[in-house]
Amino acid sequence: MKIGIEIHQRLDSSKLFCNCSSHIVEGDPAFTIQRKLHPVLSELGETDDASRIESTRRRLFEYQVFSENNCLVEMDEEPPRNMNRQALLIALEIAKQLNATIVDEVYVMRKIVIDGSNTSGFQRTSVVALNGHVHTSKGLVKITSIAIEEESAGIVSSSDANATYRLDRLGIPLIEITTDPDIKDAAHLRETAEKIGMILRATGKVARGLGTIRQDVNISTEGGARVEIKGAQDLKMLPDLVENESKRQLELLKIIHELRLNHVAGVKKSIEDVTSIFKKTEASLIQKGIESGSVVLGQSLPGFAGYLGRELQPKQRFGTELSNYAKTAGVKGIIHSDENLSKYKISETEQKHLHEKLGDCFALVVAPEQQAKTALEYVIQRANMEFVPEETRKANPDATSSYMRPLPGKARLYPETDVPPIPITEELLSAIGSSESLEDKQKKLEKLLNKELAAKMIKSRYLHVFERLVKIKTDPKLAATTIENTLVSLRREGVEFQNVEKALLDLFEEFNKDTFVKAAIPEVLKGMVKGASAESVIKVYRLQKITGKELKKIIEDENHDLKAIMAKHRLQVDPAEVAKLLKGKK
Amino acid sequence: MYSKKILEQLKKKKIDIGDTITVKTKDYTYEGLLMPRPTLGDSDVLVLKLNTGYNVGITAESFELVATTSAKVETEQTEEPKKKGDIAILGCGGTIASRVEYKTGAVYPSITPKELRTTFPELEKWPIHSKQVFSLFSDDMNAHHWKLIADEIEQEIKDGSAGVVIMHGTDTLTYTSSAVSFMLQNLPVPVIFVGSQRSSDRPSSENKMNLINSVFSATKNFGEVAVCMHASTNDDFCYLHRGTKVRKMHTSRRDAFESINTKPMFAVDYRTKKFEELSEHKKRNKGDLISKKKLNDNVALVYVHPSIKPEFISKLDSYDGVVLMGTGLGHVPTGVFEAKNVKGIYKPIKELIASDIPVVMSSQCITGRVCLRVYSNGRLLKEAGVIGDDADWTPETAFTKLCWALGQTKKMDEVRKLMETNIAGELTSRSILE
Structure with a gap:
């Protein structure tokens, strides 16, 4: 069995071919527009099978337009602007981190997609680098190509005759990383995906949150065929996905064999x-x-x-x-x-x-x-297919997959004539950011945290939050345990922050002023979940730290009994300070 | 185009565009199809189509031939036999009929009858024949081409076509549509110009809906020159605008074309094929076609602006006619009322007219009517003999009409009379609230 992976990760930048924001806001669309799509010939004079099949459906597409995230470019009513330089620089930086060779001229291509997910009927995509690699526990995994492309529109609903999409995310820059089929097995697949994900996050320049990273898996079995499974959002699903696909191909081969033995003609x-x-x-x-x-x-x-x-x-x-x-x-x-x-x-x-x-x-x-x-x-x-067909399939939530369309061919790509080729100049190469490599980052973490916590943190999707907390002089261990333990157990209780970064920064800015104690952190966070500031939560819930004279009075009232003091005032006193005062008394 | 250096190497190695080659650099060896180079960028950089379909630009240390391509050069017919009662589709180039050209990778205006049928299978519903008249960006077209188009339309009418559809670039489409409106009058069949704003090489191109709506509309009972384009950003219906009253009002939107100072003639729904009358129009004419195709395009169209120089206007005396796009109701800086700081252009205008060069007024407001009676500077222009008081034409229609009028007569009085007479719906008698 041969396995390769394609990783799509949104970049933290405004849109790729216009100046609209990539920051998606909740709310109703400003208006909707209706469009039809039809297949066209490629520059080689061919049409693509996949797009011809979709076109037999003749569906009507409805697009929801959002004022903050959309302009005429996403509505396919204006030619694309120049490629977003910041996004291109991020892609080139990632290419360097993945040891790839950057091309000398970037060509923007149109990838025909006529399921309606792009208003133009194509996705703009460009290869920026080739021939990279990542190290894994089972050897080198080669990176075939690194491309920068536009995110598609998000589907709202779909039926036989219509499909509705929202345009807010259309055009957000994505980086697409494609590996060679060097991946050995299901576990290795997960490891490779995680590794590439970590390298991407370590740059600090990719988007975070649900739906910002997607994996497509390429699987081919012996005697079977190459199948691309799209849209696995969860890394945990990958091993099952591989196993189910290999089983499917095996079963198909058995059926084909038996039909042949039974002389079942076409x-x-x-x-x-x-x-x-x-x-x-x-x-x-x-x-x-x-x-x-x-x-x-x-x-x-x-x-x-x-x-x-x-x-x-x-x-x-x-x-x-x-x-x-x-x-x-x-x-x-x-x-x-x-x-x-x-x-x-x-x-x-x-x-x-x-x-x-x-x-x-x-x-x-x-x-x-x-x-x-x-x-x-x-x-x-x-x-009548007496073979396992090459297909693009869609990952189902139960790690099985369903047929979507034939594998797209070369005919699917032709030049985007509205965007001239982009030369990779010395000036551009020297402008590429130099973020830390994953290895450097890991070493740095191991200095701040114990090995176990460092390993957890490097994989964490809140690594950037940790780094910001350390920057404002938060104790690294406390920052890491709050992210990895406190937040996780609060989530189990149903306490979930929409913006974790904002909440934790506020929390620790207040904590670092010494206004409340460590033990109160979960309580403060619980109070903050609906948007209140740490400062006001402390006041309203009376979680202010008790210290000095007031603390001495409590010690007197409780007859110097540490246990009793902590039982009553755990959320407001620092046990170290109590211990020190008690010791001083003696 | 590749640099001379690269071209020489290609020749020596017997490599053609489309061949499979390997390209060596110090880091990597690439394999792919050699693609043509767009005009922009470094002409030493090779463009390769990788086997994934992606194109990339590579500066080669060396390159070698792997396999030659069996390039197919198809010589396609550009004209089909006609039958009486057909709808004729004439190709003049433009985005509607453009495609990505294999050799250059650029959008190239060309569509043959065969391509037309493959691209728009829905055309099978109507009896059609098609012909490529020429293939040009509309910006490269002028009175010479208007005449060629009018000749073709006249021939189609004589040969018994039931309607004529002309595919045309959008930039100067309304110049052609208005010129043809004056050149061919009393039309026995609909003459419909159609274009598209999105190139036909993209699945979202509105060319299909515009063309199908045009052909369908060409079967209807009206005898005027019309322009059929999207009515809104949606792929739902088109407007048929009168050829003399329509203007491109947006650089890129599908619904760029608008009727100015009037309503469109018809709305035609793509899905339901509902054909709705929106304003008055002429029916198919039963009598003889009036063909007055002579034009004189030695005419200037001038945008009036603050600080415009009198010498500039004086130099227009090498033209046979001048159309001004005046400010507001049809004004220019006259300099009569504030001579100290203003060098007006009233005097040179007066001199042009005195030397038998007609000067015609239109407004840069685009919508609304010219009125030279309200303000003193307008009155001065009217007194000087400027033509156009009360006209609600677009500047472009004023221009093509003057070209046409000067093609009919050299006499100033007769030019004035023609200009002031409504010939093809370019002048309306009532300003309506739309």
Whole structure:
């Protein structure tokens, strides 16, 4: 098995081809616009399979426009501005950290994407460097290429006829890091992804938070095919994803082998209109379809009986594969004869008629005639593949994956003629920032923290917060434990900060003034979660530190009993100070 | 284009554009297709298409041929046989018919009949034939090309076409549409100019909707020159603007074209094919076509501004006619009322007219009507013989109309009469609230 990974990480910069902010704010769109897309020829005079298939759906796209994050560029109503220099410099800096060779001229390309996620129908993308590498516990993993590209629009809803996207995130700069298929196994995959993620975060110049990093995995098995699985947001999912995909390819190979042994020849196109069988049907799905003008078309699949129900991945059968191909024609899926048809309320008589007309094994589609026909043609096409097809698949939350489209080819890319090539000049190279390498950063952390905490911190998504806290002279160990322990247990109690950085900076600025004690930190944070300042929380909840004369009085009142003092005043007194005063008394 | 040095090396190694080559640098060896160089940038840098499809620019230490390409040079037909009752589609270049050119990587205006049918399969719904008249950026077009286009339209009408659609670049589209409106009158068929703001090499191009709407509209019953473009930023419907009353009002938006001082003639819905009348228009003319195609484009169009020099206006005497884009209601600095600090252009204007060069007024306000009766400087211009009082034409239409009028007659009186008569809907009698 060969594994490679593509990492997409948003950069901390304004948009790539206009001056809109990349800072996404909550709220309603200012207005919406409606568009259609259609396929075009590439510079080599070809159209891309993936985009041709999407175009058969002829969907209408609706785009939500946000005043702070959008201008005419994202609406595809104005040519792109020059490439954002700051973003390009960050990409070049990352290229250096990944030991890659920077190209001499950057060419902006258009990558055709006509699922509507880009208003223009393409994503602007440019290779800035090639041939890098990262060190891992299992050897070098080579980096094939490093590209800078535009983030796509975020999907809001989608149906057969329409899809709605929000444009606020369209155009945010992303860096795409593609590795060679050097990754040895599932664990190594996770390690590589983590390592690259850490290198990216160590620059301090990438966006943080949910959805700012995404991984696509490339897997090919022996005898199988290269498959790209998109959109794994969680690193923890990667090992299962690899295992499920390898299982799927293996099962497919078995099915192909058995079909061959059984001399199952290719499925011939013989699409039949079987709508009349369902004249008086109780099957509401079919009944509703017919009422709204759809037809029921069937295709015989001789020799496939028993195979359609064969499981490839958890909850995904061979029939699901056929169904997912059909779905690209815009239909809801297929009904096939390896399913329990009674579950759709298709009567015994109807089933009998279906088998009479279509044989032992078949697929049905309920849709408007042309669409249903196209869908069944895709089913035939998939059934006749005597190999594991190269595909782009989508990661599902349960670590299985579903077919999206064929692997995009070369024809998908052609030059963005609105942006001239960008020469990588000496001036630009000398302007590249020199952030610390991951190794340097690790060494520095080990000086500040014990080894275990340092290892935790280097992987933390709040590493930058830690660094800022240390800068304002917070005790490193306290800063690290607050981030790694206190915040984690508060999160379990449901106390979650929208802006962790802001909260912790406020907390420790106050703490460093010596106005409250360490033990009160969780309480102060709890009070701050709805946006109150640390200072006001301390006042309102009476968490001010008790010291000096007042503390002496408490010691007197409690008869010098340390245990009693701490039990009553734990959140307000510093045990070290109490101990010192007690000692002094003696 | 590559530098001479690179070209020589390519020749020596028998490498053509499109061949697979390896490129060595001190750090790395690249392999890819050699792509043509855009005009910008360092001409010593090789452009390679990697096998991922990405292009990158590399300064080579050395490079070698790996495999040659079987480059296909297709010579395509540019004209199709016609049938009576067809809708004729004439290509004149522009964004609507542009594509990325393999050799240069640039957007290049060209579309052949075959490409038209492959790109827009929906055209099969109507009987059409198409012809490439020429392929130019509209900025490179002038009266010579307006005449070529008018000739082609006239020929199509004579050959029995039921409607004519002309694909044209958008920048100067309204000059052509208004000029043709004067050159061909009493039209028996719709003549529709269409363009697109987004190039046809992108999936979002509005060329498809504009073209399909144009062809559909060309089957309808009206006999005028129209411009069919997006009505809004949405891909929902187009307006058909009158050829003499339309103006490009935005540099890049899809809905850049607007009817000035009037409503569009029609709205046509792309999805429902609803064809709605929005204002008065002429039906298909049953009588004879009036063809008056002679033009004299020795005409200047001048933007009036503070500090404009009298000598500049005097030098316009080498032209046969002048159109001014005046301020406000149609004004210029006259210098009559404040002679100390102002060098007005009233005197040289008067001199131009005295030497039989017609001077026509339009307004840089674009919307609204010229009125030379309200303020003293306007009255002075009117007295001097400036043409255009009460006109609500666009500056561009005033320009093409003067070119046309000067093509019809050399006599100042007759030019004035033609200019003041509504010929093709360029002058309206009522200013409506839109």
